[in-house]
Amino acid sequence: MTKIAFPQMGDYHIPASYLLSHVFPNDQIIKAPKITSKTIEIGTKYSPEFVCTPFKYTLGTMIESLEQGADILIQMGGGCRYGYYAELQEQILKDLGYKCKIINLVTKGETNFKRINNLLKQINPKYSKLKTIYYTFVTLKMVKYMDIIDNYIRENIGFEQIEGSFESLKEEMLVEFSHIKNFRHLYRTYQKYLKKFHKLKTHKPDNRLKIGIIGELYTIMEPFSNYYLEKSLAKHHIEIKRFTNVHYLLIEKAKEYKKIKKYAKNYFKYNMGADASDNIARCKYLCQKNYDGIIHIKSSFCTPEIGAMPIISKIANQYQKPVLFFSFDSATSQTGVETRLEAFYDMLEMRKEK
Amino acid sequence: MNTVGIPRSLFYYYYGNIWEDFFTALKINYIVSPITNKEIMDRGIKTSNSEMCLSLKNYLGHVDYLKDKCDYILVPRISNFKNSNQTCTNFWAAYDIVKNIFNINILHYNIDLEKGQTLKKGLYKIGKALNKSSPQIKRAYKYAIIKHKKQVKKNHQINQNKLKVKKTKILIVGHPYNVYDELIGKDIIKYLLKNNIEIIYSDKFDSKITNPLSKEISKDLYFKYSKDNLGAIAYTRKKINGIIFISSFPCGPDSLANELAMRKIKKPYLNLVIDDNSSFTGLETRLESFLDMLGGKLND
Numbered sequence: 001m002t003k004i005a006f007p008q009m010g011d012y013h014i015p016a017s018y019l020l021s022h023v024f025p026n027d028q029i030i031k032a033p034k035i036t037s038k039t040i041e042i043g044t045k046y047s048p049e050f051v052c053t054p055f056k057y058t059l060g061t062m063i064e065s066l067e068q069g070a071d072i073l074i075q076m077g078g079g080c081r082y083g084y085y086a087e088l089q090e091q092i093l094k095d096l097g098y099k100c101k102i103i104n105l106v107t108k109g110e111t112n113f114k115r116i117n118n119l120l121k122q123i124n125p126k127y128s129k130l131k132t133i134y135y136t137f138v139t140l141k142m143v144k145y146m147d148i149i150d151n152y153i154r155e156n157i158g159f160e161q162i163e164g165s166f167e168s169l170k171e172e173m174l175v176e177f178s179h180i181k182n183f184r185h186l187y188r189t190y191q192k193y194l195k196k197f198h199k200l201k202t203h204k205p206d207n208r209l210k211i212g213i214i215g216e217l218y219t220i221m222e223p224f225s226n227y228y229l230e231k232s233l234a235k236h237h238i239e240i241k242r243f244t245n246v247h248y249l250l251i252e253k254a255k256e257y258k259k260i261k262k263y264a265k266n267y268f269k270y271n272m273g274a275d276a277s278d279n280i281a282r283c284k285y286l287c288q289k290n291y292d293g294i295i296h297i298k299s300s301f302c303t304p305e306i307g308a309m310p311i312i313s314k315i316a317n318q319y320q321k322p323v324l325f326f327s328f329d330s331a332t333s334q335t336g337v338e339t340r341l342e343a344f345y346d347m348l349e350m351r352k353e354k
Numbered sequence: 355m356n357t358v359g360i361p362r363s364l365f366y367y368y369y370g371n372i373w374e375d376f377f378t379a380l381k382i383n384y385i386v387s388p389i390t391n392k393e394i395m396d397r398g399i400k401t402s403n404s405e406m407c408l409s410l411k412n413y414l415g416h417v418d419y420l421k422d423k424c425d426y427i428l429v430p431r432i433s434n435f436k437n438s439n440q441t442c443t444n445f446w447a448a449y450d451i452v453k454n455i456f457n458i459n460i461l462h463y464n465i466d467l468e469k470g471q472t473l474k475k476g477l478y479k480i481g482k483a484l485n486k487s488s489p490q491i492k493r494a495y496k497y498a499i500i501k502h503k504k505q506v507k508k509n510h511q512i513n514q515n516k517l518k519v520k521k522t523k524i525l526i527v528g529h530p531y532n533v534y535d536e537l538i539g540k541d542i543i544k545y546l547l548k549n550n551i552e553i554i555y556s557d558k559f560d561s562k563i564t565n566p567l568s569k570e571i572s573k574d575l576y577f578k579y580s581k582d583n584l585g586a587i588a589y590t591r592k593k594i595n596g597i598i599f600i601s602s603f604p605c606g607p608d609s610l611a612n613e614l615a616m617r618k619i620k621k622p623y624l625n626l627v628i629d630d631n632s633s634f635t636g637l638e639t640r641l642e643s644f645l646d647m648l649g650g651k652l653n654d
Contacts, residue, residue, distance in 0.1 A: 048613040050604035050627070080443055081606050087574045088614045095617060104574065268450040270431050270464065273443030303606040306405045307447035311454045327405065 002123065005030040005070035007058035010221045011146065012246055014178050019139040020074075023132045024124050030070045032061045035224040039064060044330045046092055053299030054082065054218035056330055057225055059089055066098045072123055073102045080274040080304050082218075138186060140250065142177055145190040147245040149173065152197055154242055158234040159202040169196060204239075209293070209348050212241040212286035214279045214312075216298035216305045219328055220244045226297050226328060227337045236345050241291065243282050244275065253278070267311050273304035283312045287319035293348050297326040322347060356484060358384040358461060359424035361416030364409060364448065365432065367530035369473075371505055372498045373428065376477055379494035380486050385424055387416040390536040394419050399630055401455055408538065408602035408629055409531050410444050410451075417452055426461045426484075427452070430476065436467040439565075439578035442607050513558045517593045521552040522648055525590055527583045527612070528600035530557045532628070539600050541634045542626065545641055546598075554594065556586035564589050571618050572611060580611035587615055596622040596648045598641075603629035622648060 004020055004027055006013075017029045033039075035057065043060025062073050075086040086104035093100055103119050120127055149170070157166045173193045180186045211233060219225050221244065233240055256278075257271070264281040271277050279296070286294050296312055298305040309325065316323040324344045326337065360366060360373055366386070377384040387394070390412060398415025406414075420427055431449040434440045449462050461483060463476025474495060481491035517523070524546060526533055533539040533555065546553055557579075564585025568575060571584045587597065597619070601608040616623055624644040626637060 048609050051609045051613075052606075055610075081577075081610055084574060084576065084607075084610050087572060088610050091614055091617050267454065269453075270433070270446060270450060272447040272450055276443070276447065300405065301604045301606070301609075303407070304443045304447065306403055307444060307451055309403050309405075310451060314454050 001027055002072055003028045003030050003068075003070045004072045004074065004123065005032055005062070005065035005068070006074040007061040008032040008035070008222075009218065010223060011150075011174060012143070012221070014174050015139045015142045015146070018142065018178055018180070019135055022135040023120070023127055027124060030065050030068055032065045033068070035061060035222065040330045046096065048088075050301055052081070052301045052303075053225065053329060055085055055089070057218070057222065058085065059092065062089060062093065062100075062102075063096075063098075066093065066100055071100055073100055075102055075104050076106045080302075082274075138180065138183060140247075141183065142180065142186060143245075143250070144247045145186070146174075146177070147247045149190075149193065149197060150245065151242070152194075154230065154240040156200075156202045156204070156239075158237045158239060159204045159208070161201040161203055165200050166197070169193070169200065207352065208237065208239055209345075209352065210239045210241065210291045211293050211295060211348075212243075212282065212291045213295050213297065214243065214282045214286075215275075215296045215326075216302045217244050217249060217275055219297050219299045219302075221246070225299065226326070227332070227334050229295070229297065229326075229337070229341070232338065232341055238345070241286070243278070267315060272307055274302075276304035276308035279305070279308050280311050280315065283315045283323075287315060287321050291321070292352065293344065294321060294323045295326065295344075296323060297328065300327045300329040322351070356383065356426060357424040358382060358484075359417075359420035359427040360384055360386045361413055361420060361427065361429075362387045362389065363413040363416045363535065364445070364531045365430055367534060369430070372473075372477075372502045375498035375501050376481075376494050379497045380481060380484070380490060382484055382486075385420070387419050390416070390538075392537070395537055395630070405604075407444065407605050409529070409535075409605070410448070411630065412531075412535065412538070413448065414452070414455065417456060417458075421456055421458050426459045427456075428461045428480070429453075430462055431464045431466075433464065433466040433471075434468055435465075435578050438576040439581065440576050441578055442605075444606075509558045510560050513554055516552055516554050517590060519552045521550065522596075522645075523552045523554060523594045524648075525554045525556060525586065525594045525597045526600060527556045527587060527597055527615075529579055529583075529602075529605075529608075530555075532600055532602050533557070538602060538628050542598070542600060542637060542641065545638060546645075549645055551645070554586075554590060556583045559586045559589060561585070572614050575611055577607040577611065580607045584611060584615050587619060591619060591621060594621070596624070596644065598644070599623060599625045601625075601627055603627050 004024065006016055013031060017031060020029045039060035040056060042063050043056035047056045047059055058075065083106065086102045090102040103123065105116060105119060120132065153166050153170060160166050176189050180189065213220065220242065223230065230240055260278060260281040264284050267280050267284065268277055283294060294316060296309065313323060324340065358377060394415040395412060397418040398411040401418050402411040402414045417427055429449050429452045432441050432445045453460055461480050463479050464471045465473055465476060477495050478491055481494065528539060543553060561582050565581050567588040568581045568585035570588040575581055575584065599612050601612060612625065616625065624640060
């Protein structure tokens, strides 16, 4: 029996372990422990000096799950240097004396069926292809539903009347999602919770502040790495709009690119790598839809986003909108983030009153 | 008469010869920005975002220097060379960054072999934009390419010959736009030459030989220029005494690929990361002790 683990990101460990437990029913799936400051400390200690922060986070969780006895780690790649993480991480872990294997499902932001088949065979040669395909689709649907509900939560959580009502309901939903049997069951559960969420009482004033969050994908989706930015915004009663989620990255991104390019053609002509071009278009969208402010977050040294930053500030200047740039690092302090956020929030309030 | 400005940074170190010959053959005026000096670097630091890598800052400095001295500035975009040979995302974005930061006329072309955008097509596009006829462009392109190929072959030969010399040999691993730049890597090279070291450059090997060899060190690597570097290490590792890695802070591909190489090769190495505050005195101390160490090893 092999023990499989994967680095976690936000709440997406639920669909991921759901899929893995159905594809490899005889193996054990290790749920990575929640990211803490200790995780980053370990990750930073063994990482190269100026690699981007997601590398440190994922390395930290990998070491922690290896301590729990995992022997196979699963990593996914992106369009920038994220796709190259796995090989170096494997070497670092080997040098540290761990015996493990890293399976990199996506490199360079692209992959194909044959490659995945070969990789999965390495984990368990007798895995069922048909089941895998079926459960992949179920999982994709689950991710889609989760993202829809997350979007609804983001728009409303700042205005909840009973404190914590959204979060507790979401937790309830995630537990039920991890025991889904088939498509129909999934759909019914989703509908049930969507209704429940809509029934939760909120109080939304008309002159509420609206903020759009754009930036690098890992930092946006893993709340620990952005110091619970969304939570602190919600505390200030702000409506949040966020574009990046797993469903977008896996399915919509490829389809949307042409549209985005046309929409923001004054600002960029070529794909700038990872989500940089997307973020430029989103910045324009947020400005045109009259959002009060934009927050751009990224991990430090994220090359594509650094390239996009001058363009984003140019757009914001043209539309006279404030932008707050955050660059998160393992050494960033929570207080520093909060102070800057508070100042930003005060500034938005004053602009609104004018 | 139109004048084209060529920034002496990043792309120049890969395509400079071709551009110069191409424009000369077409009888187009061009100016190349001077060798990097303090003023240019400061201009770059001022115009760029503080987190950009030193090489990109340097590039923007050169563009800034040229902006009111010519009618067009040549800023290409290089994306990939097929078969998982990507470039760094700064190379993808350079055109858009320059276009948004500066208010200038840009001559540009795109190299994206996966989509069939080749250098030939790019140079044709530039020739057309400068009102030259197809036969003229064809002649100029042929002239430039043949000359470039000869030069490259010569470089390969020189590098190969250097490997046979009986002196302390050090492989310099770094991108040409860092290694040959006056403010970034030149001082290091000068210091080594002064100390009677034979320098072998990682980018001056035939990439047809080195690219497949890079698999010995890294299987998944998909950055073209890092592949050249690691391939050179794999190719020369039995013939050299030490390796010096030169990279600019914070270079994306280098941070991973060089780290992997350092972990896998069993050779003395020195990793120099240059940023906009680094002074040569600090580097000199490190270089000195590295050479001392190599010397000690040689005497054994």
